[in-house]
Amino acid sequence: MKFFELNLADAFVIAPEPFTDERGSFSRIFCQDELRQIGHTEPIAQINHSRNIEKGTVRGLHFQYPPKAEIKIVKCIHGTVFDVIVDIRKNSPTFLGWHAETLSTENMKMMYIPKGFAHGFQTLEPDSELIYFSSCPYSPEFESALRYDDPVIGIQWPVSVSTVSERDRSHPGIDKSFSGIDVNKIYSHPLK
Numbered sequence: 001m002k003f004f005e006l007n008l009a010d011a012f013v014i015a016p017e018p019f020t021d022e023r024g025s026f027s028r029i030f031c032q033d034e035l036r037q038i039g040h041t042e043p044i045a046q047i048n049h050s051r052n053i054e055k056g057t058v059r060g061l062h063f064q065y066p067p068k069a070e071i072k073i074v075k076c077i078h079g080t081v082f083d084v085i086v087d088i089r090k091n092s093p094t095f096l097g098w099h100a101e102t103l104s105t106e107n108m109k110m111m112y113i114p115k116g117f118a119h120g121f122q123t124l125e126p127d128s129e130l131i132y133f134s135s136c137p138y139s140p141e142f143e144s145a146l147r148y149d150d151p152v153i154g155i156q157w158p159v160s161v162s163t164v165s166e167r168d169r170s171h172p173g174i175d176k177s178f179s180g181i182d183v184n185k186i187y188s189h190p191l192k
Helices: 032-038
Strands: 002-005 012-015 019-021 024-026 046-052 058-064 072-078 080-087 098-104 110-113 117-123 128-134 143-145
Touching: 002 032, 058 080, 072 080, 072 098, 072 117, 080 110, 080 128, 098 110, 110 117
Parallel strands: none
Antiparallel strands: 002 012, 012 110, 019 024, 046 128, 058 117, 058 143, 072 110, 072 128, 080 098, 080 117
């Protein structure tokens, strides 16, 4: 596996190094020992699968507050997606900065998303599927999200948005009171 650090501190693109022969290919998508090179030491607590039918579908921008903040490793296993992360760490020099990567079956890239980042994606092909490796189980009482189309962030989605859940559409926009999350703080719940 190769790790490419992004302009948002602690975030990486992971590029598997497949072994290819006449049968096809074989590649590693998770290795605790190799992930230590980028400082990852937490176990994986949950693996999720997302199937998206329509091209242009947007999901996100989701995150969880501490103590349920999670590290995610995201991989597209079918189709192509525009995968986006937003730095929401309080006092981060790249606060509200975002980065996007095209993840596809062909390029095999994965996104390593540290705690304190919101995550979302848009499908660039119909029937696109992702798997998420998460360091913390889903905790609804600690979940939150940013609006996918918040002008403060200014994400430029590459294709027309075709489908967004009512829930994702209804998240409030960022206002002056949003100063980010402190990944070292224990937040009480519920957080709405």
